[in-house]
Amino acid sequence: xxxxxxxxxxxxxxxxxxxxxxxxxxxxxxxxxxxxxxxxxxxxxxxxxxxxxxxxxxxxxxxxxxxxxxxxxxxxxxxxxxxxxxxxxxxxxxxxxxxxxxxxxxxxxxxxxxxxxxxxxxxxxxxxxxxxxxxxxxxxxxxxxxxxxxxxxxxxxxxxxxxxxxxxxxxxxxxxxxxxxxxxxxxxxxxxxxxxxxxxxxxxxxxxxxxxxxxxxxxxxxxxxxxxxxxxxxxxxxxxxxxxxxxxxxxxxxxxxxxxxxxxxxxxxxxxxxxxxxxxxxxxxxxxxxxxxxxxxxxxxxxxxxxxxxxxxxxxxxxxxxxxxxxxxxxxxxxxxxxxxxxxxxxxxxxxxxxxxxxxxxxxxxxxxxxxxxxxxxxxxxxxxxxxxxxxxxxxxxxxxxxxxxxxxxxxxxxxxxxxxxxxxxxxxxxxxxxxxxxxxxxxxxxxxxxxxxxxxxxxxxxxxxxxxxxxxxxxxxxxxxxxxxxxxxxxxxxxxxxxxxxxxxxx
Numbered sequence: 001x002x003x004x005x006x007x008x009x010x011x012x013x014x015x016x017x018x019x020x021x022x023x024x025x026x027x028x029x030x031x032x033x034x035x036x037x038x039x040x041x042x043x044x045x046x047x048x049x050x051x052x053x054x055x056x057x058x059x060x061x062x063x064x065x066x067x068x069x070x071x072x073x074x075x076x077x078x079x080x081x082x083x084x085x086x087x088x089x090x091x092x093x094x095x096x097x098x099x100x101x102x103x104x105x106x107x108x109x110x111x112x113x114x115x116x117x118x119x120x121x122x123x124x125x126x127x128x129x130x131x132x133x134x135x136x137x138x139x140x141x142x143x144x145x146x147x148x149x150x151x152x153x154x155x156x157x158x159x160x161x162x163x164x165x166x167x168x169x170x171x172x173x174x175x176x177x178x179x180x181x182x183x184x185x186x187x188x189x190x191x192x193x194x195x196x197x198x199x200x201x202x203x204x205x206x207x208x209x210x211x212x213x214x215x216x217x218x219x220x221x222x223x224x225x226x227x228x229x230x231x232x233x234x235x236x237x238x239x240x241x242x243x244x245x246x247x248x249x250x251x252x253x254x255x256x257x258x259x260x261x262x263x264x265x266x267x268x269x270x271x272x273x274x275x276x277x278x279x280x281x282x283x284x285x286x287x288x289x290x291x292x293x294x295x296x297x298x299x300x301x302x303x304x305x306x307x308x309x310x311x312x313x314x315x316x317x318x319x320x321x322x323x324x325x326x327x328x329x330x331x332x333x334x335x336x337x338x339x340x341x342x343x344x345x346x347x348x349x350x351x352x353x354x355x356x357x358x359x360x361x362x363x364x365x366x367x368x369x370x371x372x373x374x375x376x377x378x379x380x381x382x383x384x385x386x387x388x389x390x391x392x393x394x395x396x397x398x399x400x401x402x403x404x405x406x407x408x409x410x411x412x413x414x415x416x417x418x419x420x421x422x423x424x425x426x427x428x429x430x431x432x433x434x435x436x437x438x439x440x441x442x443x444x445x446x447x448x449x450x451x452x453x454x455x456x457x458x459x460x461x462x463x464x465x466x467x468x469x470x471x472x473x474x475x476x477x478x479x480x481x482x483x484x485x486x487x488x489x490x491x492x493x494x495x496x497x498x499x500x501x502x503x504x505x506x507x508x
Contacts, residue, residue: 041210053449054079057459072457076489078477079459081254081421083327086480088391091326093384094369097123098331101131101365113379119372123365131361137354139166139335140361143368147335150371155301163338165349166367168359170284170320173336175205177316180349181245181278182209191242193234193277195226197424197466197474199254212242217469220426223415224258228267235275247277252285252296252419255466255476257399259294259418265302269310279303281317284334287324290396291418300339315339321366323421325391333363333370395421398479398486405490411501421480424463427473430501445473451500456492 054077061075077086084090093116100106100120107117126142127133138144144161151159167173182190189212194202196215206213216234218224226249235244249268251260260268272279281299289296304311321333338346373388374380399417406414406425414425429444437447445462452458463474481489 041208051461051465053446053453053461054459056450057453060453060457070457071455072492075457075459076481076485076492077459078481078489079461081323081478081480082329083323083421083480084329086478087482087485088327088480089387090328091384091387093374093380093387094326094328094366097369098362098365102362104130115374115378115380119369123368127361131365133361135358135361135364137356137358138164138350139359139364140368143364143371144335146368146372147337151300151337155298155304157301157304159337163341163346165336165338165353166359166364167334167336168332168363169322170282170318170334170336171201172332172359173316173318173334174201174280174282176349176353177280177336178205178209178211178246180345180352182211185243188241188243190246191238191244193231193238193244193247195248195250195253197255197463197468197476198248199250199282200465202248203467212238214238214242214244215467218253218256218258220415220469223418224253224256224424226260226264226268228271231268231271244275245278246280247272248280248282249299250282251299252288254282254285254420255422255424255461256415257417257420257422257424258415259289259291259296262297262302265297265299266306269299269303269306269313273310273313279313279315281315283317284320284323285420286319287392288395288421289419290399291416294418296419300337303339312340314341319367321363321370324370325388326366326370327391328366331363331366332360333366335367335371394483395479398483399423401486401490402477402479405494409494409497412497417479421478422476423479424466424474424476427475429473430503432503433500445475448473449475452493452496456496458489458492
């Protein structure tokens with residue numbers, strides 16, 4: 001499995017970069033840092049979620065603003081899990097606590113509920129000079145304790161605040177841990193097992209750090225379940241070129257939207273124990289479970305319940321304010337819990353993090369609100385629960401709409417969106433389109449996504465940006481746009497694909 005996932009191999013500007021064509025002037029002189037002398041790992045990394053199709057979507061938006069005539073009036077961005085950018089309303093309680101933390105002068109205002117004020121005071125009491133001051137590298141003590149309490153409520157298992165590290169988004173924690181693990185053994189690179197399809201953060205980081213990506217395919221015919229035999233096949237082949245060190249699990253899944261069963265998780269834990277792997281559990285979508293019969297099970301809880309020797313495995317789990325019902329992507333709040341980490345290694349990790357000083361203090365306050373929401377009887381409880389349930393109900397309805405609509409279109413197959421915020425449908429593409437894509441040096445699903453954007457204004461991400469079985473074609477779409485826009489998106493999508501399959505789109 002390659003260390004990067006192709007996002008686009010057909011755009012002229014990328015070819016310009018590859019060839020090293022750089023605009024210069026007489027004053028610039030000879031450059032010390034060039035494409036030949038820079039870090040080679042950066043050149044091969046890709047991040048499809050913000051790739052060339054998204055850039056083109058931005059260009060089309062500018063064209064529309066200037067009065068360009070298109071068969072649509074707006075771009076529908078279904079490429080990235082940015083909740084508030086697609087119209088999701090912020091949770092009032094969270095924003096009110098953050099407001100008071102940022103502007104403590106408002107603590108005397110009658111416009112804020114007593115429980116909001118008390119929460120803000122607790123957070124501020126843990127700082128040295130308000131949210132404008134640095135915090136400890138691992139985060140505010142009060143918030144880390146609240147995270148520990150949250151985990152205990154969720155799992156019924158105690159958590160140690162000293163094993164909890166607050167981070168600027170889950171991505172920062174994931175990258176920090178992979179950096180810590182990145183060490184060659186007997187001349188071989190460390191290998192990181194990631195699901196295919198996978199979230200491009202992993203392939204990009206693995207490439208950036210010069211590690212080896214070990215892809216294991218999820219079972220599309222079984223609603224993207226994880227097959228233990230596939231894990232064994234994958235690691236067996238990988239040992240020829242690297243030393244496997246980590247297994248990454250994304251549950252609920254991104255981009256596939258599946259929710260692992262407890263039985264599946266038990267099998268993964270047994271496999272990790274047999275192979276001596278560090279488990280990284282990306283659980284940022286744990287609040288996003290929609291399908292009847294589906295339930296989120298944390299790796300920590302299942303591992304602990306399994307008892308010895310499995311409860312001694314090294315595990316890192318991640319949770320974020322960016323997803324769930326909160327959708328506070330830009331605030332960058334998250335935590336990681338490190339279970340059974342060697343104490344000396346933990347000291348090294350904290351030393352490494354100290355060089356970054358601290359995660360954003362506003363993000364820390366935000367994750368503090370998420371893990372310690374209003375309790376029943378508090379003044380803000382009813383409104384908080386109402387807003388939370390409204391968001392999750394809407395997401396569940398859109399998950400069903402997306403699944404049902406795609407499956408009603410000939411040539412598209414979509415598994416049930418059990419959780420998370422995405423669907424990852426499979427495309428049966430006409431051979432003519434496949435040949436046309438190859439003739440211009442593009443992956444077929446990239447070409448499809450580009451034509452979809454140009455003809456309908458819908459921005460999605462091609463499956464080749466996440467990885468997929470050879471010979472198959474997919475795309476990822478979010479379920480985040482507002483209900484009316486989502487319905488409009490499905491109408492446009494169905495018309496485009498139907499006409500494409502009937503060979504009525506002459507400009508494609």
